[in-house]
Amino acid sequence: MTENASAKAANPLSLFEFWPGWIFYTPVVLYWFLLGLKYRSLTVPTAANPRIVTGGLCGESKSSILDMAGTYATDWIAPYTTLTTGKDDTARALAAIKARGLELPVVVKPDIGCNGTGVRLVRTPADLEKTLAAFPRGIDLVIQRLIVWPHEAGLFYIRHPDSPQGHISSLTYKDIPAVIGNGRDTVLDLLRQDNRAARLPELYEKRLKDRLHTVLPEGERLELLFTGNHCKGAIFRNGGEDITPELTARIDAIMQDIPDFHFGRIDVKFRSREALRAGQDFEIIEINGVGSEATHIWDSRTTLREAYAAQFHHYGESFRIGASKVAQGWRPTNLWYGIRLWRRQKRLLASYPPND
Template structure:
């Protein structure tokens, strides 16, 4: 049985109970489908007020077409952005298609890798090394929200010994040898390279578990200071009640204080509390977490519906999901 089968069944049960299978899309009613699927990442960031904006890594947008290279540089200059830059689809998920461009040639190659008329986000590379997913929930009748999950995203690395090639090191590690089909295409130009003693090599750039990142439950680092800071930020995005904020941060100590982090993107009701992918999480705990969070989307959606907001409708959501699926298939391999 697929992991998500019980969750789909639970969604159907809740849809019958609340008389609308698309009710969760009303939880964040100003976002297309509430952020379930097909939403524009930049449109969510665009809604941020002055408090939230100063925590978001600067970005600009570009739709691929003609003269992409010059238009990208002009758009970046207009927003005060410079290389290195992160290039990513404006509609997407799971880190698909995310590229890191450190030079103009890499930027041009990244732009050319996407089909024409693809909306992209060009975002400043955040200087912090660490990444986390912070799940935020606030009911419409609550003055303050809460953090229901904090997950650290560790980028797997190889450490050179001066003797073995990158491919040999991948095969020697118990974990990476199981994920060779995931790592080797991204490292094809370096597989025969011998890393010097002590030199490290990041295996992926994107902090996503299905792209090879390792997730760790950071619930013990959820503090009143961090909660208050995230709450202030998210209340500055109109009618946002449920979703995950992906951030990069300087250190766990600073994050606990609610300091020295920047927001990469904000995800809506389609996002997960990703600590469920920590290897220490039991299957029972993972399902309990999923059921709680999806239950919250229906409960919040019901309150927003009572306040006059309308869900997107089942078939509209299905249509956008199919469109997103087609887009994902057209994107290049992520870095």
Template sequence: MSKLPTSPLTPSEKTAPLSSFEFWPGWIFYTPIVIYWVVLGLRYRDFSLPTAANPRIVTGGLCGESKSSILDMAGPTATRWIAPYTTLTTGQNDNSRALEAMSHKGLSLPIVVKPDVGCNGTGVKLARTENELYAALAAFPRTTPLVLQRLIPYQHEAGIFYIRHPDQACGSISSLTYKDIPTLTGNGHNTVLELLKQDPRTQLLLPLYTPRLEHRLNEVLPQGETLDLVFTGNHCKGAVFRNGANDITPALTAQIDAIMKDIPDFHFGRIDVKFESAEALRRGEKFEIIEINGVGSEAIHIWDKRTTLKEAYATQFFHYGETFRIGAKKRAAGWKPCGLWYGVRLWRRQKRLLASYPMND
């Protein structure tokens, strides 16, 4: 297989059309996966068995888990690689409490504000100034737990999928995916909306981009000026994903393994990072962890436009199969899955929370 590109996307790559299934309705794409889950649940006699794969995390990270509670479990080795953060529950005196919490952790603006329970970048806001911070806090319903995290200075972002069976001394990286933020480049003549409609990819995804750019759609970008279309590196929010499997090296694997083994009983999930360069990442250097996701996360290289539908399903079946296999080993060691109906309750609660969050940046 030819080496996949590791540099930022060229203009032609950025405007490439979608794959045949990238934005299928979720119920269509995930129906075969749900069927596979049911088959595995019957075979292992427990539909919630994967939640035991990371038994110290609520539902194993399948749904409803707290982002900060996972990061809080990190030991000294892992903590050094996690971008500093603090937490806040919205309520009275949000502004002063947020500044006090940030000061206590040595944090300063710019800061990333995100819900502590969430997924797919929903509600994530970037605050560069105090007024933007106050506006972000006010946009959330009262009593919403939030994470305030230092903005990582590195430009590039990736998702690294990690798996370690309980009876294995070392884990492995099963997927590495680069996340590119799509941009528009002004020509001094066309509006933002016109530029969106001219781009072969963005013209197909206008409902993703136009709501968050509604105040700039009629703006004419000066010649050469660029505009990031999204802030969060999430595919469903418009980021472009590229398979970086060829950049999985022994050095990177060893570094990720050392970090994840410093989180008690963590065996399966995706680590989202920002990094300086692909060369440094291959060496296992100069990256910081944004967040750590459990059994509800995906090996997101399936959303690379070059991935075939067959390859995507093979990847999904392998990873969900691993959650059952690891869960079975943890169950044999005395850990208990969360239970099907408890998981359903948390999933419904998470859906309600997601619907209450503001639009992400």
């Protein structure tokens, strides 16, 4: 049985949790078009974070967002460096890691990407060489320190341009499912005995193909994935009750140290729930802009009505904030330029290796 299974046993999957994207997002797209008519532009939200390419809707560089952080915000971001794949990239990567004061293990991920595609855990120089070779040449990558804290969360942050303070509109805990050995059953048996994992074989069995017929010793824990992404198999829980004044103040101070950032999700690793509530002992993995969503909707207890209400609220906010920034003189992304960037991102995602 997987960890966290007991909490989810009564309702392992929501009605819509793994619907095809075109089904779930069609009402969201229609709502976006309605807002576009109201604001006389489909790309107004791209002005919500005007210093980021497309406001972070698509095609943006992850490292360029982190690079904008001031001194205070930088202290809360996990250290990273960047690399472009190509000739002698393993040697160059090792040199960049050393120059940045990092050491193996590290996390390697595409600089332009989404949903955890291509994210790899690299433990040794041999792993690094294999990982870099799996990417096409000329791809920009982020190499980031592996954060040892065990928990991950996504916090959605909103600050209106005319407001001195921002707020956290959503907090999602991201649990990594794992099977626990009993000394008798194979990994495949354990997956099929679990109420949730058994319904999602396409997410776990391919990734674990080399270990499916291994019998885990009694008590041994095997995590089913590395990345905390719902579409890859992580379990998301609504943590809205843990949005405290202390956490809000900390996140607001960090995000106000990133120029003209008003709308997006911050993904963090943290030591404990108590520490996060106190606004302490966490590190930022990445910062996402307008293209991100409030991921608490993927909690299996969320109803379809609640999910759409959250989606409509957040995208409505992105239009309102974008319109305010346009009134200040910022220009939204040209529609056709945005489409070109979206197409490029789709091509890049298709070229990346599977995630860990």
